[in-house]
Amino acid sequence: MKAIKSNNKTFELTGERGDYFLTKDERGKVKMFLKKDVEVIEVECLQKKTYKTKKSTSVNSDxxxxxxxxxxxxxxxxxxxxxxxxxxxxxxxxxxxxxxxxxxxxxxxxxxxxxxxxxxxxxxxxxxxxxxxx
Structure with missing residues (x-):
């Protein structure tokens, strides 16, 4: 899969439009980059960012x-x-x-x-x- 690396972040390459690359980040948010400012790389897959939820704590009242x-x-x-x-x-x-x-x-x-x-x-x-x- 083709991807773009910018500021130590990897974005999935989804398309091109004129002088811009259309990309998606790990959350699925679409971003555009100028072709001359970035380089295209080949990656196997993007790492999905995982978010941890707070564990609920039971309150033991007196x-x-x-x-x-x-x-x-x-x-x-x-x-x-x-x-x-x-x-x-x-x-x-x-x-x-x-x-x-x-x-x-x-x-x-x-x-x-x-x-x-x-x-x-x-x-x-x-x-x-x-x-x-x-």
Missing amino acids: PVQTWKKIALSVNDKWNNNSYWKLAENKSGKLNTNGNEFIESLLKSMFENGKLSEKQAYYLAKYGVESGQLN
């Missing part, structure tokens, strides 16, 4: 932070959000094993309808560490 966010939805339950329903369903089934601190957090969550960031964190941490929230 389950404690995820459940903390869900527990904090109690503060915004009047908007009928689905997080509150999930928090109510999962936290209502937590087995406290006589832990008064966790019982007080659940009381604050269900009776008072409010949780601070720290309360939500400790409730989520207890649930994840005990294997009841996953």
Whole structure:
């Protein structure tokens, strides 16, 4: 196959038009070169340029932070959000094993309808560490 070499790049020769060579690069883009500025060479094939795509990386989020966010939805339950329903369903089934601190957090969550960031964190941490929230 005939090709043209210009600036250390090789272009496939596809035709001629007057004083110009018509060429294609590795992407298929058409280019024109003056015949007097380039030399024609013989090559077996053009190397196709390969492009690598970014590999997707999975984000392993901290389950404690995820459940903390869900527990904090109690503060915004009047908007009928689905997080509150999930928090109510999962936290209502937590087995406290006589832990008064966790019982007080659940009381604050269900009776008072409010949780601070720290309360939500400790409730989520207890649930994840005990294997009841996953």
